[in-house]
Amino acid sequence: LGGSTPRQITSMTSDLNGGVWTYDLTQGLVRWNGGRFIPSSLPEDVRNTPVISSYSDRHGRAWFGLADGRVLVAESESRFKVYGAEQGLTSGPYRAILEDQRNVIWLGGNLGLSRFDGHHFQTLRARREFPIDSLTAIVDDDHGQLWLATEGEGIIRVHHEEIGKALAKPTHAIQFTRYD
Numbered sequence: 719l720g721g722s723t724p725r726q727i728t729s730m731t732s733d734l735n736g737g738v739w740t741y742d743l744t745q746g747l748v749r750w751n752g753g754r755f756i757p758s759s760l761p762e763d764v765r766n767t768p769v770i771s772s773y774s775d776r777h778g779r780a781w782f783g784l785a786d787g788r789v790l791v792a793e794s795e796s797r798f799k800v801y802g803a804e805q806g807l808t809s810g811p812y813r814a815i816l817e818d819q820r821n822v823i824w825l826g827g828n829l830g831l832s833r834f835d836g837h838h839f840q841t842l843r844a845r846r847e848f849p850i851d852s853l854t855a856i857v858d859d860d861h862g863q864l865w866l867a868t869e870g871e872g873i874i875r876v877h878h879e880e881i882g883k884a885l886a887k888p889t890h891a892i893q894f895t896r897y898d
Contacts, residue, residue: 783812826853872898
């Protein structure tokens with residue numbers, strides 16, 4: 719059956735080609751395809767960085783939140799991109815990843831929320847009046863709302879437009895509902 723079977727899997731996601739990406743504590747990132755496990759040829763600078771979250775988008779890319787706050791994107795089985803603070807990802811590590819109905823990628827981190835519109839990352843940092851630190855899950859609903867699960871503040875419901883306003887004007891007083 720190919721490579722050895724992962725036994726300490728901490729994250730996994732499927733892809734559009736019938737494969738499954740898994741992160742194993744001993745083997746690293748491996749992909750199940752064609753009845754066997756195939757080790758990934760990752761860029762050198764992320765090869766030994768643990769994966770803490772994973773997600774597959776509608777375009778067939780697999781997204782991986784790394785323990786050091788960067789994000790690894792598999793555009794194919796062998797082509798990877800690494801994004802970090804230089805690209806605007808400053809709220810990681812990212813434990814929650816979601817693609818909304820408008821194909822925007824949302825990343826929930828320890829220090830706030832980042833979004834990727836297909837071209838650029840923008841990050842909204844947590845603040846006292848908008849407690850979105852320690853995000854653990856993100857859900858998009860049919861009414862333009864994001865639901866953000868936090869470790870200590872409960873669930874935050876906020877409209878996409880409010881996030882956009884806050885990203886455009888950092889002093890914007892964000893309207894949201896908190897369920898604690």
